[in-house]
Every structure is written in C-alpha cells, then in structure tokens.
Amino acid sequence: MFLNRENELEILQKDFSIPNSSFNFVFGRRKIGKTTFINNYIKGKNSFYISFLEMINSITFHTIHKNFENFYNKKIEKIDNFESFLKVLSKVKFDEKLILVLDDFQNLLKVEKDALNIFYKTWSKELSSSNIQVVILSSIKSSDKDDEYIYKKSSNIIKLENLPYSSIKELIPDVQAGDIIHIFSAYGTNPEYLKLYDCKKDFLLNVKENFLSYEGLFFNEGIDFLKKDLNEISTYSSILYAVAVGNNKIGDIASFLNLKSTYLTRYLQKLIDIMILKKYVPINEDIKKSKFGRYEIEDNFIKFWFCYIYPNYSALQKNDTYGVISHIRNDFTKRIERNVYKNYILNLVKKDPYKYLGFIPTNIGSWWNNKDVQIDIIAYDSKNIIFVDTKWKDTQKLELSYSQLKSKSLEFKTTLNKKYVIFSKTTPTK
Structure with missing residues (x-):
C-alpha cells in the first residue's frame, strides 16, 4: 500500500518534465519508505536503478557493469568504481530521458568517501548535458559544508517525513478509534511495523508480543536501526535513551549521562544527520543562535523503544516482562502520549x-x-x-x-x- 507521498511525487514529476537534465536528493531515515517511494515514481518510465549494498567495490561495480550492459544492450568499457561508471554514463546518448536512481547512497560513501564530490564534478563537466534525471536517495543528510553546497545545487531536496496520523486507520482498517493514539505513540506510522498489529488483541498485549518478547520482531530493532549507519553504538543509544525519557536540553542530557556537553555535540549532530533526532528552538528564534535548543526523537517507534526496551533489555532477555509491562501501563500516557498528542495537534493546525x-x-x-x-x-x-x-x-x-x-x-x-x-x-x- 502506498500512501501520502503525492506531493513529493509531483515534485519529481515536474522536474522530469523540464527539457534539460537535473539531479535531485531524497532524504529520509531508514525504513521511512524511500525505496517504495522511488519505485512508485519510476513505474512505467525509462529508468536505471542502482541500490548500493554494503559490499566491496569490485563486486558492486561488476554487477553494475553487467546490468548496464543489459540495459543499454551494448558492450561497454570496464566499470570498477563510481567515477568510471559516471564516465561511461556521460558518453551514452539517450533519445528518451533516463531516470538514474542511486539508492542507499550512504552505503557507497562508506567505501568511496568522495563519491558525492565525484558525482558533482562529473555532473558539472559532462553529465548535465545528457538527457537524464538523477535521483539520489540517502538515509544520511550530511551537515558538512561541502556536502551542503552540493545539495543546494540540486533541483530539489526532498525529505520524506513520517506518514500522517490518519494513515493508521488506512493501514489497519479494523482498529478501534480509541487505540489509534496508543498505536501512533508506540508504532509510529511505518507500514511494515503497523501490519504486525493485531486488532483482536489489546494494545498492551500487542506491545508485549512485538516489543517485549525476546523472539518478538521489535526486540532488537532500536539497536539494529543504529548499527546500519553508526559506530560507537553505546554512546548514541545512551543519548537516545536520555532523550526518550525526557531530557531534551543538551545540559540535561549531559547531566543524565554524567558527560560534558561539549563531548556530546558531535554525537547529537550525527543523530540529526541520520534524521533520528531533530533540534527545535522557540518560535521566532534562529536555530543557529538560540540558546534554548531542545532535542526530540523524530519517530515515535524509536522513542518508545529507547524509553522502554533499551533500559530493560537484560530483564526482558530473561523473559521478565511483568515489571516492564506494568511500568508501561503506568508511565506511557504521561511520558509519551502527552507530547505525541501535542505534536499531532501542531501538525494538524499547520496543515x-x-x-x-x-x-x-x-x-x-x-x-x-x-x-x-x-x-x-x-x-x-x-x-x-x-x-x-x-x-x-x-x-x-x-x-x-x-x-x-x-x-x-x-x-x-x-x-x-x-x-x-x-x-x-x-x-x-x-
């Protein structure tokens, strides 16, 4: 099921309609639906799709070489890295505009750290005169100044936000109205997560089976989510735990973790880059100058996991769920749902x-x-x-x-x- 991405699709479609080449960025944290989004966009169009998996370059580009030969229906010169692929691509003439999709671009950057600069240099000198629309998808939006410069040179920067509250009813048609805010506060609006919700069972039983059981599909999800893009998982996960339980100011986070605020700065920025954390400032304040910045976890699922699963991981491994579910029953409304409801109303009014x-x-x-x-x-x-x-x-x-x-x-x-x-x-x- 594909929901609530019509505006973003329209942006890319308008860009595709212009009579020259372009490149675009689509950002969104992991599992927000970037691949589903781009597959819907390229459906029925002339496109070449690359998903950069976590593997050594020789295998990655051997596969790309073979697939591109099949796509172009011609023998082409050897491709052994990203730059050589772009050079080959720039020599090809397309009668029909081609959409080149570079998905999971953050994985390419792990093995070719200069890949974004290489792309932009090749684009500026050669690729921009091709009949092509490039769409780069990534779960990391870098705050590096050089990267930000390239982002601004693109035709569009699209950030895929969470699906709206209303999508829960569309994804779970039989859900009881009174349960929607509970589900929204714990599962978020990820379709892959929501499809596991069983309307025949109450909310806490669903939580117990999906989150608290050692064999539950969400038991390790929070940590696994971080491992894809980060090292030093212990520091990042501890920060998310501190924020999840209500420490939103950098000083409060530092105090909670018994660390110095200056030590936390780069970790907080990295969590912002991978779009798990977001920094907010009061209305009318400049985000770069305000002294009142607060950090919030963008996704309700991740917030719930780090609030209740992460600190109780050892007990849950021993199948000691009674105390945890009791804590959730007593704590969930005041700690999680209150703020979720506020953000829901804010987004509703903005819309x-x-x-x-x-x-x-x-x-x-x-x-x-x-x-x-x-x-x-x-x-x-x-x-x-x-x-x-x-x-x-x-x-x-x-x-x-x-x-x-x-x-x-x-x-x-x-x-x-x-x-x-x-x-x-x-x-x-x-």
Missing part, C-alpha cells in the same frame, strides 16, 4: 490553519523560555496572535486551563490582539 484558527498565520510553532514556561502552540499574523494549549487528559476544569494559558502568555511579549484555544481529546479533529 489547515484556517480550519482550526480562523486565519492563515505568518508563523506557527511552539515556544518556551529559560524560566521553563512553555506554550504548546503560538500562531500569529499582522493583527492576531493565538495561544494554544493541548490537553490529552482533561484533569482540570476548562476555566482553569484558560486561566493558566493566559498567565503563561504574559511571558511572550506582543502587542497583537490575543486569543486563546484549548485542544483536548473532546476537540473535534480529523
């Missing part, structure tokens, strides 16, 4: 602000300050500003919630006309 706010804001986001005052959502235009609070559990009267929100809003200095909105489970959202 259709007029429906929920009554105007189109020029800016929308979350806000907090150094006094630990936090406002879930702020949205404004040149006249109005709306302060929004999200309530996953209605534990207090609405009047008190409004009063608290108004009090917090005083910390955000503005001369605009103020309005206040409370979202809760009883708020009609779609």
Whole structure:
C-alpha cells in the first residue's frame, strides 16, 4: 500500500518534465519508505536503478557493469568504481530521458568517501548535458559544508517525513478509534511495523508480543536501526535513551549521562544527520543562535523503544516482562502520549490553519523560555496572535486551563490582539 507521498511525487514529476537534465536528493531515515517511494515514481518510465549494498567495490561495480550492459544492450568499457561508471554514463546518448536512481547512497560513501564530490564534478563537466534525471536517495543528510553546497545545487531536496496520523486507520482498517493514539505513540506510522498489529488483541498485549518478547520482531530493532549507519553504538543509544525519557536540553542530557556537553555535540549532530533526532528552538528564534535548543526523537517507534526496551533489555532477555509491562501501563500516557498528542495537534493546525484558527498565520510553532514556561502552540499574523494549549487528559476544569494559558502568555511579549484555544481529546479533529 502506498500512501501520502503525492506531493513529493509531483515534485519529481515536474522536474522530469523540464527539457534539460537535473539531479535531485531524497532524504529520509531508514525504513521511512524511500525505496517504495522511488519505485512508485519510476513505474512505467525509462529508468536505471542502482541500490548500493554494503559490499566491496569490485563486486558492486561488476554487477553494475553487467546490468548496464543489459540495459543499454551494448558492450561497454570496464566499470570498477563510481567515477568510471559516471564516465561511461556521460558518453551514452539517450533519445528518451533516463531516470538514474542511486539508492542507499550512504552505503557507497562508506567505501568511496568522495563519491558525492565525484558525482558533482562529473555532473558539472559532462553529465548535465545528457538527457537524464538523477535521483539520489540517502538515509544520511550530511551537515558538512561541502556536502551542503552540493545539495543546494540540486533541483530539489526532498525529505520524506513520517506518514500522517490518519494513515493508521488506512493501514489497519479494523482498529478501534480509541487505540489509534496508543498505536501512533508506540508504532509510529511505518507500514511494515503497523501490519504486525493485531486488532483482536489489546494494545498492551500487542506491545508485549512485538516489543517485549525476546523472539518478538521489535526486540532488537532500536539497536539494529543504529548499527546500519553508526559506530560507537553505546554512546548514541545512551543519548537516545536520555532523550526518550525526557531530557531534551543538551545540559540535561549531559547531566543524565554524567558527560560534558561539549563531548556530546558531535554525537547529537550525527543523530540529526541520520534524521533520528531533530533540534527545535522557540518560535521566532534562529536555530543557529538560540540558546534554548531542545532535542526530540523524530519517530515515535524509536522513542518508545529507547524509553522502554533499551533500559530493560537484560530483564526482558530473561523473559521478565511483568515489571516492564506494568511500568508501561503506568508511565506511557504521561511520558509519551502527552507530547505525541501535542505534536499531532501542531501538525494538524499547520496543515489547515484556517480550519482550526480562523486565519492563515505568518508563523506557527511552539515556544518556551529559560524560566521553563512553555506554550504548546503560538500562531500569529499582522493583527492576531493565538495561544494554544493541548490537553490529552482533561484533569482540570476548562476555566482553569484558560486561566493558566493566559498567565503563561504574559511571558511572550506582543502587542497583537490575543486569543486563546484549548485542544483536548473532546476537540473535534480529523
């Protein structure tokens, strides 16, 4: 099943329609659906697809050589590395525009560290005059300045985000409405994960069988996810554990792990590069200058795994699941679901602000300050500003919630006309 990638497909299709050559990047962390996406895009088109597996170059390019000869239906000169492949490609004339797909490009970079520079140099000198559209897919979006320079020279940079909340109902048609937020908070929206959810069993039993059982398919998934792209797994996994349980500031992460903040910087950046972590700053702040940056795990599945499986791994290996499932039952709502619900509402409002706010804001986001005052959502235009609070559990009267929100809003200095909105489970959202 292929869902909710129509806008991204349209971007590539428009690019394909232009009367000259181009190259594009598609980024997305592992298992977000990059290969499914590109296979849908190239269906029925003239395309040559390369997936870079983790193997030595001689085998990789021997296979590419053989496949390209079959595709081109001609004998071609020897190909033994990425540069020689691009040289051969640049000499071929295509009457019909060719889509060249370079999937899992991060694996090529492990054996040819200069592969991206080689591509851009060959593109600039030769390939750009071919009748070709290149699509490079990778699970790593480098923060290196030279790499970022090449990214900006491309026609398009597409980042595949998580599928939306609504896709759960499409992927699991028989799911009970009350279970969707639980599933979203633990499984995310990965179709491969969601297909394992059994609607005939309750949420915690599904968690027990899929996550907590030593033979469950998710038991090692969090660590296996990191091993594909990272070394020093112990440091990276410890950081993700610290963030998963609620330490979002670099100082808090360092304190939790008994490390220096300066030591963590490169590890945090690498987790951002592989699109597992994302750094957020308050609305109106510059991400490069703000002192109030916070880190969040982008995918709910990974957050759940590092919050509950990682710290209990030894007990679960001994099949001691009772204490863990009891902890999840008591902790899950306040630690995970509350923030998931806030982000869900934020994305919902961003997608259709007029429906929920009554105007189109020029800016929308979350806000907090150094006094630990936090406002879930702020949205404004040149006249109005709306302060929004999200309530996953209605534990207090609405009047008190409004009063608290108004009090917090005083910390955000503005001369605009103020309005206040409370979202809760009883708020009609779609």
